[in-house]
Amino acid sequence: MSTSPPGPATRLDASALADAPALRAALGTLARESGRDERAVLREARRYLDELRTSHDRRVHRLWVRAGRALIGAGYAGIDYDPAQVEHVRSVLAASPAVVLSSHRSYLDGGALTVGFHDSGLPPLTVFGGINMAFWPLGAMWRRNGMVFIRRGEDDPVYRCTLRHWLAHLVGQRRPLQWFIEGTRSRTGKLGPPRLGLLAYLVDAWREGGLDDLQLLPVAVCYDQLQEVAEYAGEARGAAKTAESLAWLLRFVRAQRGRFGRVYVRFGAPVSLREALGPAGPAQARSPAERRLELQKLAFEVACRINDATPITGAALVTLALLGARGRALTLAQIGKSVQGYLDFAGRRSLPLAPTARLGSDTAVTAVLDGLAAQGVVQAHRDGREAVFGVAPGQHLAAAYYRNTIAHFFLLGAIAEIALLEAADHAAAQRIEAFETSALELRDLLKFDFFFREREPFLATLRAELDRLAPDWPDRLAAGPDGVRALLGLVPTLSCDMLLRPFFEAYAIAADALAAHGAESAPEPDRWMEECMGLGRQYELQRRLGHPESVSRHLFATGLELARHRGLCQPGETAAARSQFAAQLHAVLRRLDTVHAIAVRRVEAALVTQAVPPQA
Numbered sequence: 001m002s003t004s005p006p007g008p009a010t011r012l013d014a015s016a017l018a019d020a021p022a023l024r025a026a027l028g029t030l031a032r033e034s035g036r037d038e039r040a041v042l043r044e045a046r047r048y049l050d051e052l053r054t055s056h057d058r059r060v061h062r063l064w065v066r067a068g069r070a071l072i073g074a075g076y077a078g079i080d081y082d083p084a085q086v087e088h089v090r091s092v093l094a095a096s097p098a099v100v101l102s103s104h105r106s107y108l109d110g111g112a113l114t115v116g117f118h119d120s121g122l123p124p125l126t127v128f129g130g131i132n133m134a135f136w137p138l139g140a141m142w143r144r145n146g147m148v149f150i151r152r153g154e155d156d157p158v159y160r161c162t163l164r165h166w167l168a169h170l171v172g173q174r175r176p177l178q179w180f181i182e183g184t185r186s187r188t189g190k191l192g193p194p195r196l197g198l199l200a201y202l203v204d205a206w207r208e209g210g211l212d213d214l215q216l217l218p219v220a221v222c223y224d225q226l227q228e229v230a231e232y233a234g235e236a237r238g239a240a241k242t243a244e245s246l247a248w249l250l251r252f253v254r255a256q257r258g259r260f261g262r263v264y265v266r267f268g269a270p271v272s273l274r275e276a277l278g279p280a281g282p283a284q285a286r287s288p289a290e291r292r293l294e295l296q297k298l299a300f301e302v303a304c305r306i307n308d309a310t311p312i313t314g315a316a317l318v319t320l321a322l323l324g325a326r327g328r329a330l331t332l333a334q335i336g337k338s339v340q341g342y343l344d345f346a347g348r349r350s351l352p353l354a355p356t357a358r359l360g361s362d363t364a365v366t367a368v369l370d371g372l373a374a375q376g377v378v379q380a381h382r383d384g385r386e387a388v389f390g391v392a393p394g395q396h397l398a399a400a401y402y403r404n405t406i407a408h409f410f411l412l413g414a415i416a417e418i419a420l421l422e423a424a425d426h427a428a429a430q431r432i433e434a435f436e437t438s439a440l441e442l443r444d445l446l447k448f449d450f451f452f453r454e455r456e457p458f459l460a461t462l463r464a465e466l467d468r469l470a471p472d473w474p475d476r477l478a479a480g481p482d483g484v485r486a487l488l489g490l491v492p493t494l495s496c497d498m499l500l501r502p503f504f505e506a507y508a509i510a511a512d513a514l515a516a517h518g519a520e521s522a523p524e525p526d527r528w529m530e531e532c533m534g535l536g537r538q539y540e541l542q543r544r545l546g547h548p549e550s551v552s553r554h555l556f557a558t559g560l561e562l563a564r565h566r567g568l569c570q571p572g573e574t575a576a577a578r579s580q581f582a583a584q585l586h587a588v589l590r591r592l593d594t595v596h597a598i599a600v601r602r603v604e605a606a607l608v609t610q611a612v613p614p615q616a
Contacts, residue, residue, distance in 0.1 A: 018046050023165040030157055041158055048162040051131075056124060057144040064145045065118045068111035075227065075256040076263050079116045080354075085267040086120045092215050092270055093123060097174045099202060100125060102219040103191055103306050104180035106228050107252060109221045112263050113178065114145075126170060128179035128198060132244050152183060152195075167198065168205030171214065181302060187232040188554050189404030190449065191307055194299035196292075203295060206273050216298075218268030218305035222405060224261020224313050224356050225371055233397035236552040238533060261313075261371060264354055268305030276301065303451050307408045312346055314356030314368035316406040319399040322378065322391050324498035326546050326596070329381060329388035332362045335369075337603050341492040342410065348468070351409055372399075400502060400549035407499045411450055412465040414495035415442045417488060420477060421591045424484040431477050442588070448558045448565070449503055469493070488598045497546070497596040503558070504588050505550035509536045510559030511582035514568060515575070522569035525560065532556040546589075546596070 017023055027045055031038040072079060092098055102109060110127065117125060124146055131149040133142065139149065150163060170177060183195035206214040235241060242248055276298055321338035322330060330338070339359055346353060359365050369389050372378040377399050379392040391399045419442060423435035439462055443452050452458055466473045469491045476487040488494060513531040514522060523531060536551035545551070563569060568578050 017166060017169055018042065018049055020165065020169075023162070026161050026165065027158070030161060034157070044158045045162045048159050049166065052148055052150070052163065052166050054126065054143050054146055054148045056126075056146050060141060060144040061118075061124055061146075064141070065115055068115040071253060071256060072108060072111055072115065072263060074253075075258045075260045076223070077261065079112050079119075079263045079265060081116055081120055081265050082267070086122070089217060089267055090120075090122060092217065093176055096213050096215045097171055097211055098176050098215040098217050098270070099171075100176060100178035100217045100219055101181040101199075101302050101306070102178065103221055103310070104182050104185045105222060106185065106226055108223075108256070108263070109180070112221055112265055113219070116265050123176055125178040126175045128177065130184075135245055135249075138246070138249065150198075152197075164201040164204060167201045168208065171202065171205045171211065181299065181306070185228070185232075187235055188552075189401035190407055191303055191310075191451075193448075194303055196295050196299055199299055200295055203273065203277065203298070213272055213274040216271040216273065216302050218271070218302050218309060220264075220266045220268065220306050220310040222264050222310055222313065222354075224264075224354065225315055225375060226401075227255050227258065227260065227375075229375070229377075229398045229401045232401060233395070236397045236554050238553060259371065259374065261315075261356060262354070264311050264313075266309040266311060266352060268302075268309040271298070271301055271305065273298075300451055307451065309352060310405065310408075311352040311354040312342075312357045312406050312409065313354045313402070314359060314364070315372060315402040317342060317357055317359060318365065318368045318372065319377070319391075319402040320406070320498055322389065323396065323399055323403055323547060323549070324596075324599070325390070327390070329390035331386050331388055332365055334603060335365055335389065336362070341494075345413075345493050346409070349409075377402075396547065396549040397552060400547075400552075403499070408450060410493060410495040410499055411446075412462050413469055413491075413493055414500050415439055415446075416462060416466050416469070417491075417494065417496040417595055418442055418500075418588060418591045420473070420484045420487070421481075421594060423477060424481040428478060428480070431480075432474070435477065441584075445507065445562065445585070445588070446500070446503065448561050449555075485594070485598065488595060489602055494595055494599040494602070497592040497599065501589070501592050501596075502547040502550040502552070503555060504585055504592065505545055505547060506532075506536070506552060506555030507559040507562060508582060508585035508589060509539065509550065510556050510563060511578070511585050514563055515578040515582045517578075518575040519573065521571060522563075522573075528560055529553060529556055532559070546592070 023045070024042070027041050028038055030036075031041040034041075100113070102113065110129070113125065117123070126146045126148060128148045128150055129142075131151050133139070133147075134149040143149070148166075151159060154160065167177075179198055181194045181199075182192040184192070186192050202214070231242070277294065317339040318335060320342070321335045324338065325334075336359060343357070343359065345351075346357075356364075356368055359368070369378055369380065373380055375398075376392055377395045378389055380387060380389050416439065419435050419438035422438040423431045426434040436459055439459065440455065443458060446452075453461060470476065470487055473487060476483040479486075510528075510532050513528060513535050516531075517523065522528065533551065533553065533556070536545075536556070539545050540548055540551055563578075563581065566581065567573065568581055
């Protein structure tokens, strides 16, 4: 396939679609159902189609590739693609229409994909992006490089109908499409919940387009370090998002000058719509709820494959260790020992590793620390007998961003640690059942922040994970609390406090804020958020939090969603139910305290053992 658009300029004429019988019929139905004049509806659709117009201009494409390469090159040593993955993607694009569904960490993501696809000899993409980026003069140039600007969250039925048919038209032309499955940049480091709007249109377009198959290509784009992390941390503390404009763009470009490592683009295994949903054609008689569930499962599978493809970076491992120390500065040896179990685990599981994650020497750890220190995330103290390193004041949210990029890899083990401690306090005959019940409850608490399989596959995968980490775990659990604590002293990773405590602390703050209202009506979301922020700062000043990054608007928003999902915001909800919810979360935090104490003793004991010379 050609690496450039076919011809000097190929216009994807959206306006011509207004005469297509299928769109005219759909607009006529809308006009009749809404009581509007059909000609007025058609005029509105034509305005939307003009807004959706795009083209592939070879000259603009080459200019955009050069600009993207220069922008990324100002701060990064290059874009790292896996050659074997690229060849597989080439074969997929040659055999079938495809849509590239990418994670979204930075405004640089689009440039990384544009440059990477061009340099790898892959065809150019038709990209769907938010209309907030269509500002003068860049909007016109983006449109000439295959950008389709869309109105996210637009509820107007005429717009939705028009966009759906335009997407179907592009799919029918077999043009490789691309958008970010989260819809917006991740502010926390972990993959956000998928936006289903475009995906729903895509499934409808595939069913009605007469195509044999359509492939969804999961893509993970990540960075050794990212300049935008400071912006995300500010938003988590309450700063307003900066509106996009030409002045904003110039500031963004200047901010990319630095030494931030490399950009990584990794492809997950494609998802075939034919295999996932059955043969193409009109959907069988199913309720809207069934169709939405089908769509959610499809998005879930794509998201899981993006997570699986995301490489572990050195910054993620180092910030994991520093944040897990809960304010204590660590030596190089302590950092190395803290991350070793995670590296061993990654090696056994063949997890993707960035070059910076190979932290087998003080030199490698120092290189990562120096990069984070240059960003202001880490501070060093070198005037004592030994250099020590910690998270810089006010930078815990920035450090947490890097740590969260790898949380999904260790999530099951972290849940198992908490569930084992909970189950150990039950009667011996009930401990296995209590372990599974506790794990399912934790899964339910975390389901708005992470992706989980359904009940039985989740439990089966959890047991398999424990079998790998500690094959004798059933015997240890049967021995009760002492057996479980001994087990936690031996497993290669102890993850729950280091990875999950900020989430549970934020949920607990949200629950405490709600419980303070007793049986009164729940506060409005904005007021509730401000109460969470105020209470979180109070707890931080009182040193009631293990992780300052728990005071985050993003995490509080999930806590509020969790409470609403449990019906705790309904009128007339009892004070007891709200207090019970808060008590459940504080009980989890006490389990995390136990794991943290075990982890600290383990690292200190290992370092003492290393320091003792062997006996003659």
